[in-house]
Structure formats: structure tokens, C-alpha cells
Amino acid sequence: MTTTPAMQPQVSPKAKPAAQKEDAMLLQKELINNNYHELANSRQLGKKVSATFVPGNLNELLMCFDFARSLPETNALQSGMRKKSGKFIMDAERDGHSEDVCTYVKTDLGMMLQGQVGPTGEPLPTPDVLLLSYTGCFTFMKWFELVRQKYDCETVMLHVPYQGDGHISPSMRDYVVKQLKEKVIPTLEKVSGVKFDIDRLRQYMRESAKAEEDLVWTLQSAKHKPSPIDGYFGAVYYIGPIFTAFRGTPEATQYYRVLRSEIEQRIREGKGPVTPEGEMGEEKYRLVVEGPPNWTSFRDFWKMFYDEGAVVVASTYAKVGGVYDFGFRHDPDHPLESLAEYCLGCYTNLNFPQRIDMICKYMDEYQADGLLINSIKSCNSFSAGQLLILREVEKRTGKPAAFIESDLVDPRYFSAANIKNRLESYFQMIKQKRAAAAQSAAPASLH
């Protein structure tokens, strides 16, 4: 599956104006760089290294065992933003991997073939343990089996059942908790040599809950008009720390405080989002977006929205590493049960009716003009069936929806001209709908 945030400003081969950044973005950059540095020096620091996925990321638990923490999805997207993924993908395909499968996986495998140098140019260590949080994405299982095939490292499966019936049953929760107790924790103890301390876990979870409060506040600030944030392109910066190696750390809590105060200031000043091209001018369109972004042309993609005055007020992608806006918080009083609920509740672990309900709710609560689906070739977990989502949301909200296609980190599947054309047509359609609505709402005497 597709995930993840934790990104740094784009470096483009062409001379573009320097991207404008908020203070929180700089803080996030520092966090990410420090993590890559720690990973690069983990052997010297005497630290064991874990790798896991963003949905179902048990960061608090991994911290209990002092692991340096790597997230292969984040590594892949970082490589995508740095224009390195194209070669990695082709290397993996030459090595026998199908052109049909996930490009995050192939970027990771291609990076290994090239000597495991991470996106920042520092080496990435071979993981000591693969925590296979099998949450909301079938490909995860194969991904870590492939990594294990190469490195023969310890692998522990955490199978998170899918919410096929649209709810979390006690049986599902018990199953996950039991795996945590009897499989995951003993394996992490064995690999790290550190004994599990549940009070340490509780403490991290207290920090998580604080950061989660501020994250939710941040994402929901987009209900203001104009929205002070972009809930898709901007949100990938905001979800970065909490979805990756920082949830549960005081640094993450601090990051979200700074972020919140920045946004509070923007609301007071009536400002829109900060984009790499500068501050957003007049907010002309408010959109909800379903699906992950494209990373190889991230800035160009965002600019297409900036140029049209389109702001994304809510996105499903910003919930891929945890759905917090309907009340869930990590609960230190019930630590393992809470970790189970977190995993079970990630966006791509929701069934289709739940996903559609969520999008319709966003359309309503964020007063969106329409829904845009960015359908990602690599990610069947998100993409399979999205055309039904489009139809259902249009039917239920009466608002227009549009569909574009791209990929996560395969530059061959980003057609800027096609996407721009589609977006322009879509914005025209919204404009026409608005005009028609205004006309029908006008007093009869004016007709």
C-alpha cells in the first residue's frame, strides 16, 4: 500500500524558485534527517534496527525496545521526491520483478540492489527485524517476504483483520492483542535484548495522544473559510512525524504544538495555505481528495491546484497511518487493546461503505465543492473500486467528482499534460454547477 509522509522539500533538477516553507516544515525536516542519520549510524550507536509499515505502525512499541526505526514506504517516497525511484524501479524490473506490481516495493528492492543507500545519501542498515504489520494492504506481506528472502532477517507477522462488516468485533481485537502478547513482543524482546516494560509503553502512548489532539485540530482547521491549510499536499507534511518514527516522542508533541500555533496565527490573519509557490491567493475551490499523491512530480502536481486557487480541505490519504478525527486516541490505560484498535482502524482497513461514508461526511463538514480521486496504479488497496466511490459520492452529495490517474513513485506514470487538462475541465465543471445553482436560487423576478 501506499503511504506516507515524512518528506522534505522537493529538489527539482530544473531551477525553480526555492519552495516556501512554514516553520513546522523546517522542524519536520530536522526530525526526518535526524532519523536517517540515526539509522545510518545505528551500528556505531549499538542500536538494533526495525522496519515496519505506516498503516499499523507500532512506533510506541518499537521504541520500548530501543530500535532505530526505518519505514520502507517513507524511504521509497523520499527516493521518489529526489528523482531516484525511476532507476530503482527499472533495476528491480530487470531483476525479475513484474512491471504490474507496486512501485514502492520495487523502489525498495532497487535501492537494495544499488547498495542500500538511503534517500539522504547516507547508508540504510539492514534491518534486524521486520515487523510485518499486515494492515490494510496485501502487498505488505509479499514486500517483507521479499526483503526477508534477500537478507534473511527475523520477521514477525501481525495479522490485522479487515473490517469487512464495517466494524471492529471483539474477536478481531482479541486476535490482534494475542498476537502482540505472544508473538510480536517476545520477538522484539529476543531481537533487541530489551525486556518489555508496559509502563514505558504507556508513557509513549500518553505523548501520542497529545500529538494526536493537535494533529486532529490541524486537519480540522480546514473547515474554516478560507482554509489555513491544504489537507492533502500540505497534510503530508503534517502527518509525517506522527505516521512514521516519531509518534510517542516529545519531539512529535512539540512539532504539533508549533504547527498548531502557526495555523492559529494564519486563521487570525485570514490567510490560506502556504504552498511551495508561495501563499495561496483567493480560495476558489474547496476539494476533498481520495487516494495518495504522486511523489515524483509532487510540486508540479500541487502547483496545478495553486494556479487554479484550489485548496484540498480534506483527504483520505491523511488518514492512512491512523484515523483520528472520529475520536480514536492511543489509550495508555489499555495499551495493547488500543494498539490493536489503532491498527484495525487505519483507513485502508475500512470497508467500502465506511470509506464512502467518510468521504461524504468530509464533503459536508468541510463544505467542499467536489471530490477528486487520484487513482494510483501501484496501490490496489486504495484504487480497486474507486470508480464506484466516485459514483456513490456524486449520487449522495450531488456534487461533482473527477478522476485522474498517476502513480506513487514511477515517473513513467505521471502525465502532467493529461492531469492538468482534466483538472482544468473539472474546475470549469464546478464553476458551471455553481453558476447553475446560483441561477436557480435567484429570485423568480430575475428570471
Place this chain on the structure above:
Amino acid sequence: MTVQDIVGRCEALFEDLHFNAVKQWKAAAPERKAIGYMPIYVPREIVHAAGMLPVGIFGGGDQMEVIQGDAYYQSYICRIPRSTLELGLTGRLDCLDGMLFPSICDVIRNLSGMWQILFKDKYVKYFDVPQNYDDSIGGEFYIREMQVMREDLGKLRGKPISDDELRASIAVYNENRRALRDLYAYRAEKPWQAPTSEVYLVLRAGCVLPPEEHTKLVREYIAAADTEKRALRDNARVVLTGAFCEQPPLSLIKSIEMAGCYIVDDDFMLVMRWLLDDVPATGDPLDELSKAFLHRSASTSSKYDEKKSDKGQYLLKQVKSNAGEGVIFAAPSFCDPALLERPMLQEVLAKYKVPYTAFKYAENTGQMAPIREQAGTFADSIKLWSAA
């Protein structure tokens, strides 16, 4: 009955995308219900114990034009969900009272939710299976999953499903699996007598026939095939793998055989051979079904291999126990499970010096010349290596 009669009947069942056999079965008694299931595995015993007919839905094949189904999917999604939706949206599956969507991949998983939305009057169940194989962890979860399905189907028929009913159904399916094991053993021993193009159709008939009737048909086929006088050819003995979900067109199987390959094992419709031996029909039925799933079931790419050393062992066993000389990886385009698994299996085969070749197909692939050429070259190379 002659082989031709039996195979002719199976072919007619295979080609009937209006599922008249299911309709006829239901028409025999007013309370009868039929439940569809998709690949890769569901415990059909529970459906059968409810007095219902389990119906395997393996896509629309190469004879059906997909129009409405295509409107729901991007070009990079495999074909089976499109043709299955087409079957549903055109009313061909109206004879089904419910659909089961097993845990196999994200596409089929998402299709379960789409079905909930598009067919609101039907029973729809996403059926999860454990990726943890401890009785006290994955087993407990799996038993509870089966219990939910048991209760749901009990409600659907208006009466709970008893343990005795489940035990009786386990016994029925044990018979069916025994017959299929015999069929596969017979084919492996005499592949010229039981070509896979026939065996496939006999197997496929089990998607729409009651298991008791299917068992009888399989036995009749083995007996009839053994009386045929068919020529033994100098073909390469191959194991075909990767075709566990979206099925290849029958012409593709025929093409492989015509190109000089005897298919001596495969993973078509694994549901029928998923459990590798008899399930005890005397104990706690769900517990026994769980144990069989956890400890004595087929390996495939939708199932997690707990250890690196487990990877590819099932395929190697298929090769060795059937005197296979090579492996054909035949995977549907855009099939995540098969295509992500393939490089790992190929690495294991290379280590054990088992030759292999690989290609992709769709259920409606029409152009067989490249497949015939590739399979022919593969068969020739095996024969040349064997001679050397």
C-alpha cells in the same frame, strides 16, 4: 458413460454463464438456497451443512463481453473482478442468495464492499482467514470467523446449523477431496490418458454441482479415461502455478499441452484441494476445520510463509512428487499475489535446478501463438537437457 460424454457435460456446465445447473438444483425444492464464493478458499462445508449449494464463481471466462464491469475498474486492475461484476450486474448471479469473498488480495477484498453496495438484497461476507498458524491464536480467530458465517447462514435458512450437520458435510467433502486426489494422482501417473484440458473441466464442474454428485462424476471420469486408448507422447512433465484466482482460458491449457507439455500438477481452483487430507468427521467440526486449515493445507502466495525456508517448498514438493521436469509460471496480468511471489519461487527453483518459464494471461486472452511458442520452446529445452 464415455469420457466424451462426461467431458461434454462438464464443458456445457463450464460454458453456461447463466448457471442453469444452480437454478435447476434450487428449483427442486422451494427452500433451497445457493451461496457463491470467489477464490481462493472458503470452508464450503458450512454452506453445505446449511443445506445450501456452494457455487464457485471464477470470473466470466473468454466467452463473455464485459461492458458494465469495465466501467468500475481502471486499466491496471485484473479482469476477474470486472467479469464477476458483469455477471452480477447482468442478472446472471440472481440465482445466488449470497456471496463470499475470501481473503486473497486487495482487489477481491474491495469487491466485497462493492458487492454490499451494489447488491443490497444479498448476503455478502468478506471471509478472513488467519495468517497466524497457532491453534491458540490464529486458530481461535478462525473458529470465531467460521462461527459467524455459520450463524449467518443459519439465520438465512431459518434454523441453526448443528454440529452433526457440519460433521456430515465434512464427510461429504472428504469424499470429494479423496476423489480429486485420486484424479490428480491418476493424471500425474498417466497424463496422456487424462489430459489437463479434460481434468480442468471435470474439476470446474465442482463449482456448480453438489459435492456428492461431483464426487461421482470424478470417479466416473477416472474409470472412463482409463479405458481409453490414447497415445503416450514424449512430452515434458510440467507443474503449472500462479493460476489460483483468475482462470486461464481453456484454449490456453490446450495450447500448453499441444506445445508438448503434460501438466502433472497445478493450482487451478485450489479451494477443492486446499485441505490436503481428510478432516476428522467425529470431533468438534469447526475445530477440526481450523486445524486442517492451519496445519494441513495447500501453500499459495496469499498465505504467509512463517519462515524463509518455507518459501517454495510446497511447489518443490509438487514438482518432485509428480516427477515434474519444469515449472510454468502462468499468472494473470496485474495479479499482485502471483506476481509478487514469483521471483521468490523462481529463486528457490533455480537453487534446486528446476527449469521454469513464465508468462501472463487474462481470462479472455485470445492470442495463443506466443504461449504455444513459449511452452513449446520450454518443453524442447527440457527434453534437450534431459537427454544431456
